[in-house]
Amino acid sequence: MPTVLSGRKSRAALALFLFSLAPIATQAQVLRDEGVRLLEEQRNREREDSLSRPAPVIPRPESPVAPPATPDRPDGPVFQISRIDIVGDTVLSASEKADLVAPFVGTSMGPKAIDMLLGRVTEAYMRKGFVTTRAYLGPQNLASGRLEITVIPGLIEKIKVDGQEPAMTARSAFPMESGEALRMDELEQAVDQINRLRSRRAEAQILPGQSPGGSELSIDTRAEKPWRVSLGVDNFGQTATGEKRQRLGVEFDNLLGLWDAWSLTSVESKNTRSELLSVSVPVGFGTLSYAYAQSESHNLLAGTITMHNHSKSHTLAWNHVVLRNQSTRFALDASLAMRDSQRHLDSIALTPQQQISGRLAGSLLIRMPIGALTADLGYSQGIPHFGGDGDLPNTPRSAPHNQFEKWDGTLGVSLMLNSHLALRSTLAGQFARMGLPGQEQSFYGGASSVRGFKEGVIAGDRGQFMRNELLWTTASSLLLPGSLKSSGVRFDPFVSLDAARARLLADSLDQRIASAGFGFRTGWKDIAADFTWARPLTAPPGISREQRLHFSLSLMF
Template sequence: MTQTTTKTYLSKKTLVVTLGVLMSQAGFANNELPNTQPLEQYNQQRNQALQQQLQTNPTVHLDSKPFQAPAIKPNTNNTPNTPCFDIHSVSLANNPKGVFDFALKPYLAGNESVIGQCLNIDDINQLVSNVQNNIIDKGYVTTRVVISNQNIASGNLVLDIIPGYIAQIKANKLSDNLVLLDDGEPINFATAFAIEEGQLLNIRDIEQGLENFKRVPSADANFAIAPSSDVSVPGYSDLLIDYTQGRRWRVSAGIDDSGQKSTGQYQANVTLSLDNPMWHNDLFYVSYGHSLDGASNDVDDDSWNYNIGYTLPIDNSLLSITHNGYNYKQTVAGASEDYTYSGDSYNTEAMLSHLVHRDSHSKTYVKGGAFTKKQRNYIDDTEVEVQRRKTSGWKGGIAYETTVNGAQISSELMYQHGTGAFNALTPTESLFNEGSARAGIIKTNVDVNKPFELAGKQFNYHGLFKGQLAEEALVPADRFSIGGRYTVRGYDGERTLSGDHGALLRQDVTMMLGESAHGLYAGVDAGYVQMDNKIQDKQLLGHHLVGAAVGAKGYVKPLKTTYDVFAGFPVDSPESFADKDVVAGFSLGWQY
C-alpha cells in the first residue's frame, strides 16, 4: 500500500489480546503500527542492484570470418565457352550423423535450389563456398568442404566434408599462480568447456568456455587454434588456451544516500570478493552495509544489511546461490514515552541456468530455482508475532540474449509460485482473502543497451522494462513497488505505490565526454501498479508515477573510484504524493 502506516490485521483472539496489550503499553496513536513494507521492498531493490554489480555476466562473440561469396546465379545462357552439367542430386560425404545437413539444405529446394539447374565449374565452386559459409556460420570453423574426383557429368554431385575435430585442449601461456593437475593443465579447465577431445570443434563452445573463465573478474583468457601436433589425420586441431589469474581477492567499498530517513539515509558498505576460491571459475562474495546516520542525533535509529553470494559455472550451466539479511531500528513516538520498533528479514535463493541454444549473435537459457523469505518485527524486545512472515516457493523460466544492429538486448520471462516448503507460514492476509503467499506470478524484464554517434559525439541508450502479473491478490512482500532511485526517479522512496500487478519503464541517454570514462545523462521513468482486489485498488493513492533525472557518472582511474550524482524531478504523480520538487542523490564506489 502507499500509506506510511497501516493497520495490522489479526486472525485469532489470542493474537488480538497480545497485540492489544503491546499497543496499550506503547500508547501508539490510533492503535497503529508502522508499516515497514516500503523499507523491505526498497531493501530488496537495493540488494538486486548490488547483486548485479557483483555477479559478472561476460559476453564473448568471436568472429568466424566466413568466406564472402555472392548468391548463386545459375548459368541459364549456356554456350560452348561455358560448359555446364545438369545436376540431378547433391549429397554430402563424410557427414558424421548428418550434423552438416543444414548447410546443404537451402540448395536442395526452394528459390536457391540447384537441382535441375545446369551448373558450370564457377557455379559449382560457388556452391561449395556457400555450403562452407553455412558451416562456418554455425561455428564449425575448422571443418572444410571439398570436391573429390568424380564424374560430374552423371548429374550426381558429391561434396566431401573434412570434419574439424579437437585433438587436444591444452594450456599455452599461464600465469604462475594456478593450481595444476598431474598432466600440467589448470584445474579450472575441466569445468570451463562443454567439449572434449575428439569432438567436433565449434567456436560457439569456445565462446562459452571463455565466458566461464571471464566470470572471474581477476582472470582473463584467450585462445588459438593450431594443427594438431600429435594426430596426423586431416581435420584435427589443438585448442591452445592462454590463461592469466590476477590477485584472487578484491575489496570494494561504497557510500550513498539511498537509505530511508527513519533508519538512516546515508549508507556505507564494504565487500570482499574471492575469485576462484574452489578453482572452478567460481566467485564468492560477502558484503556488509550500515547506516551512517539516523532519524535524529538524539535517538539510536539505524539499519544494517549483509549479502552473501556464490556462483559456479559448470560447462553450459551456472549455479547461483544468494543470501541476504536486513535489520532496522527506529524510534516511534508513544502517548507517554518513545519506544523502539525494529525488525529483520532474511532471503535465500538458489538458481540454476542452462544454455540450450547459442549462435553467432544470440543465446537462450532455461532457468529454475527455489527461494525462502523470513521477516520479524519487534516492539522493544518483544516480537509482534502477528507480523511474522515466512514464505517460500519456486521459479522457472527462460532467458534470451541477442545483438541486433549493435544493440545488446537481454530478456527474461519467469513464473514464480509460492509453496509450503521450508516450514512456510500462512500469512495473516490469507485469512481475510486480502493476499496470498502461494499465488502464481509472471515476471518479465527486458534490458537494452545501444551505443550510437550523434554530431561527432558518442552516446549510449539504456532502456529497462519490468513487468509483473499475478494470478490473485498477493502479500505485500510480493507486490510490485514503484517510487525511488531504483524504480521511478524523482521520488525519495519514503512513500511508494505498490500493487499486485505492475510495469516499469526506465530510459537513459548518456553522452560520453570525449574519450574519457565520464558522461552526462538524462532519463525518464514511468511506472504503473494495480491491485487485483477492486476494493484494495480503490484504496491506493494512485496507480502511476512518472519522473525524470539528470546526472553525471564516471570512473576516476587514479583513485579507482566510481561516482554517480543526479537530480530527480517528479513529473506526474497522485495529488500530495510527491512532497519535493527535486530529489538529489549520489553514490561513490572504491575498488582495490
C-alpha cells in the same frame, strides 16, 4: 477485577492490537527487507553488465568464397551427374542437403562446378558454427553418374588456457572437449564463462592442428589480481532505517579453480544492517548460483514502541543458455528461494514467517551494431511445502497470500544514437491477481527506479516503472583538460526522465510518480562517483515534491 498492565506492556499490547487490525491498509508502508534489496541490486548490475559487455570477438578461419546460386560454364572433363550424396554428415537435415545439391543434380559437372558445390557445403557448416568442418571429394568414378561428397568434421585437438592445458576442474566450465567437432557457439560460451569474472578479459584463437580440419584452441584470460575490496557510501537507504548507507564489499575469483565467482557485501545504515554472500559456478552452457542474505533492522511504531525485524534468505538458481550466436543469446532460469523472518514489538515476539517461492523465467539478449537489448519474462509462485507458510482458509483476494502467483518482466535497451549521444532505457513491471506478501510487492522511488523521490515511496501488488537516461558520451574528450584525460579521468553527464505507477489490490486507484533530472558519473582508476539531481513532476498527496540529490561514492582496491 480487571488486570491493569504496566505502562510499557500496555503500550506494546496496544501497538500489537493496532498492528493486527490493519494488515491490508499498511501494505504500502511495509519496511523493505534490505537483504532482498542487496540481491536485487546485484541482479540489476548483472543485467547492466550484460548490456555493456561486448560479445567475444574470435577470429574465424578463412571462409570459402561464397559461390553463385548455379554453376558457371564447365571447364576440363565433365560428367553427367544424376545423383549427389553427402556422407559423414550429422548436422544438416535431409531438406538442407537437398537444397544444397539441387542446382547441380542432372547437370554436367566439371572441376569448377564441383569446387562450387564443395564451397556451398562447407559454407553451410560454417553458418551453423562448425567453422573448421570441411567438405572434400574423395577418389570415385564420376562416370557412374554419382557424386559423393565427404564431410570431415573439424575436431578440437587441444585446448590451452594461458599456454597450458587446463585442469579437469577448470574444463567443467567449457561446453566443448578435445576430440569433439569445434562449434563457435561453444567456444564463445567458454569465453563468456571466463569473462563473468571481473578479473578476466579472455580472448580466444583458433590455431591450425596436425590433422586435416583439426584445430588447437588457445584462450588467453589476461588475468588480473583475483581479489578486490570496495568501500562506498550513498544515500539510497529507507527513511525508517536511515538514508545514509555505508558499504563494504569483498570479491574473489576462481577460488576453487572452477572459474567460480564469490562476493560478500555488507551494508549498514542508522537502524539496519544487511549482508549478502553469493557464489556462482559455471558448468558448460549452465551456471549454478547460490545467495545467502540476512538483515536486521528496527524502527519506531506508536511513539515509543520499537519493531525489531530479523530475516534471512537462501536462493538457489540455475541459468541455462539454450541458444546463442554472435548477436543473440536466449537462456532459461529456474530458482528456489526460502525466506525466514522474525519480528518483535519490544520484547513481544510475533509469529515467525517462512516463505518459499519458485521462479521460472526466460531471458533474451540481442546485440546490434548500435547497442544491445535485454528482455526477461518470469513467473513466480509461493510454495506451501517444505515448511513454507500456506494461506488461511477464505483469505480475501486482496489480502497478502503466501501461496501467491505473479508475472514479472523487464526490457532494457542501450543504444548509440549518434557519435555523441547514447540512450539507456529500462521498462519493468509485475502483475498479480492476488495480494502479495510485502517483500514480493513492487517498490518504486529512489536512485534505482524513479529518481527525485525517497526510496520506496509507493508500493503495490501490481506496478510498472520506466527509467530513461540520455548520455553525452564524448563529454570527457571535449570538456576535460588534456592532463585529466591522459590520466584516465572519466566524466559522463546525462539527463533523466523516470515514471512509475503501483496499486494494491485493496485499493481502487493507482499511485503515480514521475521525475526529471540531470547528473553525471565520474571516475578515476578505482574511484567512482555518481550524482543525480531530480525534481518530482507527479506524486500522490502526502508525498514530498521537493527536489532531491542522489549520490554514491566508491573506492576499490
